[in-house]
Structures are given as C-alpha cells and as structure tokens.
Amino acid sequence: MGDFELNKLISYKLGIKIMNKLFWGVSLGLMSVSVGLSPIIAQENQSSISYFSRSPRLINVMTTYRGARVGSPRYYYTIELPNESGEALKTITINKRQGFEEIDYYPKDTIAFQGTPNHRNNPLTIEETTWDKTTETMTITFDPPVSPGTTFTVGLKAKQNPDHGGTYLFGVTVFPAGNNPRDLYLGSGRLYFDGTDSGDYD
Numbered sequence: 001m002g003d004f005e006l007n008k009l010i011s012y013k014l015g016i017k018i019m020n021k022l023f024w025g026v027s028l029g030l031m032s033v034s035v036g037l038s039p040i041i042a043q044e045n046q047s048s049i050s051y052f053s054r055s056p057r058l059i060n061v062m063t064t065y066r067g068a069r070v071g072s073p074r075y076y077y078t079i080e081l082p083n084e085s086g087e088a089l090k091t092i093t094i095n096k097r098q099g100f101e102e103i104d105y106y107p108k109d110t111i112a113f114q115g116t117p118n119h120r121n122n123p124l125t126i127e128e129t130t131w132d133k134t135t136e137t138m139t140i141t142f143d144p145p146v147s148p149g150t151t152f153t154v155g156l157k158a159k160q161n162p163d164h165g166g167t168y169l170f171g172v173t174v175f176p177a178g179n180n181p182r183d184l185y186l187g188s189g190r191l192y193f194d195g196t197d198s199g200d201y202d
Contacts, residue, residue: 050178053086058172059151061189062117063161068195070161072106076117077172077189078153081146087176088145092154095137097188099168105138107131109157112140116153124152145177165195 057080065073081089096103107129114121127143140154162168169188175181 048178049180049182050087050176051182052174052176052184054082054084055184056081056085056089056174056186058186058189060116061170061191063191065161066192066194068161068165068193069163071159073158073161075156075158075170075191076153077156077170078116078151079172079174079186080151081148083149085148085176087178088147089174090142090145090177090181091175092140093137093173093175094140094154094156095135095171097169097171099162100166101162101164102133102136103162103168104133104159105131106157106159107138110138110140111155111157112142112152113155114150114152116151117155120153161193165193167192 059078059080061075061077063073063075077092077094079089079092110126110129112124112126114124124146125143127141128139129141130139131137132139138156146152168191170191171188172186173183174186175183
C-alpha cells in the first residue's frame, strides 16, 4: 500500500471517529435540553389547573315548604365565595346523598341571585342547568362566573316534595372558572320534610 492510500485510509478512520463524537455530543445535548425542559413543562401543566385559594362555604339550605307531597317547592342553597378565593365560581353540582325517595326537578326554572332568600339582590345569569336523573344530580353553570367576594343563592324548583317525611341530604360541589378546574366538595345540606302541608314562607 502506497503512502497516498495509507493517508487516505487514516483520514477516513479519523473522519468516522469525529462524526461519532459529533453524533453522541448532539444526542447528549438534546437529552439535556429535554431533561431541562421537563420540570418547566410539568410546572406549566400544574399552573394551568384552576383552583380556589380559599374555600367557598355552604352557608344554608332551606325550602319554601317542608310538607310531604307539596308540589313545586323551591330548595335554596346559599354559598359564600370569599374575596380570597382567587378564582371566580363557574359551576355547581347538587346531588342527593341521603333520602329514600327520588326528587325530580324543573331544570329550566332554576334561579340564582346575590344575597339570601330573605334578602335578595341582583340576579345572576345562568348559562345552563341540567338534571341527570340517573345520578340525581343538578348541574348549574354561570355565565359570567360568580365573582369572589359574593354571597349568592341558587334556587332549585322541585316537581314535588317526597311522599313521606324524613331527612334528605344534598351534596354540593363547586368548580372554579378556567380550562382545567379542580372541583371542591363543600359538604351536604340538610332538608327535613315533616309529612304536613305547613310552609316556611311563600
């Protein structure tokens, strides 16, 4: 083998070694960038979750009529959304947690307003109300969402009180505004039906 062929072979092998080093260097660099970005991406995904900084409170639950079999009563749920909540309130779900009989509703007759049933202020705009009979869950969505610092009431219109007296519990869950809201269970409201036609107020 002549000097020219030998130099050519050596150059070829050196070229392969250099290319291999460059390949692995680029690969390790890309892996480092990927690993470096992972915490950032995870942090961005975490920050995209909307949640309440301070929990809303279920203040009171009441009905216009406690009597069994009374038609078209309203069930009022009053909620306080504190100034420190951090997010507006977009959606509420109310579902029966305890009670022997099924209670059906008129979803389109749902109302909402600032204040309490006895001290009502401005009405709130409901975007949609749905009634899931299978899970016995009412879902109320506001548009615009309810602003922090608001005490407000949702009034559901039932078709009829239960046929028999007894205690019924209704679980209340709230959702903040945002693309990825984290729900928050506020607890259960209690309604007692006494088997008579007596009413609280009209």
